[in-house]
Amino acid sequence: MKVARIACALLAAGTIAFLAGCGADPAFTSGKVYLGQKDYDNAIEQLQIAIKNSPDAWQPHMYLGMAYADTDQLQMAHDELFTALDLAQDDKSKAEVENAINYYWLEYDKEGERLNEAAQFLDAIDQFEKAIVIDPRQADAYINLGYALHMSMNYDRAIEVFEQAMEYDSDNEILVANLISVYETKGGSLASLGDHEAALQYFEKIQRLDPDYPDINYNIGMMYYSAKDYNDALRYFHQHLELNEDDEEVLYRVFLAHWAIAKELEETGLEEAALEEHEEAVAPLEHLIDLNDTEVTYHRALARVYAKLGREDEAMHELNMVESLLRGEIPVREPEGETGAEAGEGTGEETTGEDTGGEGEAAGEGE
Helix, strand or coil: CHHHHHHHHHHHHHHHHHHHHCCCCHHHHHHHHHHHCCCHHHHHHHHHHHHHHCCCCHHHHHHHHHHHHHCCCHHHHHHHHHHHHHHCCCHHHHHHHHHHHHHHHHHHHHHHHHHHHCCCHHHHHHHHHHHHHHCCCCHHHHHHHHHHHHHCCCHHHHHHHHHHHHCCCCCCHHHHHHHHHHHHHHHHHHHHCCCHHHHHHHHHHHHHHCCCCCCHHHHHHHHHHHCCCHHHHHHHHHHHHHHCCCCHHHHHHHHHHHHHHHHHHHHCCCHHHHHHHHHHHHHHHHHHHHHCCCCHHHHHHHHHHHHHCCCHHHHHHHHHHHHHHHCCCCCECCCCCCCHHHHHHHHCCCCCCCCEHHHHHHHHHHC
């Protein structure tokens, strides 16, 4: 059996240390024999006697820890194995104890990995928790346990496990990636329930771990936006746009945030400040139209902003564009630096209202 083979291997390696440390203690000798025979009750009894006889000897604690591990008394196994590790005086002795600890840790961790791969997450959780009791220093068991908890939708416990593992191995890239993943899941879950303040805390944790994580500024901005904290939302939206300048959704959110701020200012009588916000709303809308000039929503929004700013001709132009698009007429974009008339003169053709936005205004006025 595996336990017996390990016990014999450890015995062979530790004979000299035993003779020097424990003397010819019959209780210790009997305890090892019983352990090899899987007579755990007698093994535990004899090894406890050996510890009383030689409390500072590391070998009785190690073998007692093994007996406890074989009988699934894992906390007691941990205590005895790590007591043996503390008492071991030289590198060889410490390596022998570490070998015993690692044997039992691997037994549970490998079984947990098999269960994870089979999507038997609840059973996997049990195995990884046992591995962690045996040796809480190993980050891999925390990573695997956290993953199983995540897949079981136990997000809070998964976060607790991953954060605990960070105390042992904060530079582990796999650990960090898993922690970010469950933060993102938890934050998204809270956001979907409307708890934007709580969701924000998880997105901010992601940003602290990885400031360049994809869409993290967008997510933080959206939490502020949903909470109607438009100024902070704009700050994060603009950080997102520094790396994603053509993100249409965020550009439109920037317009909406400026529009909302302007409305609040108007309601408090701060007309000039409101106009400044409307001015700030022009650029994202113009950029959106450059990206997608057939989107009615963008032209309609820009018409509203122009109207607020008193730019009547430009507002009418955008409204005419809206009408043309709603009729199914696709506008022809004018070359930069040319008007519709100049473009027509250059080709010797007349330009109609269906061909350019500029003539579309005239058509709209005549209807």
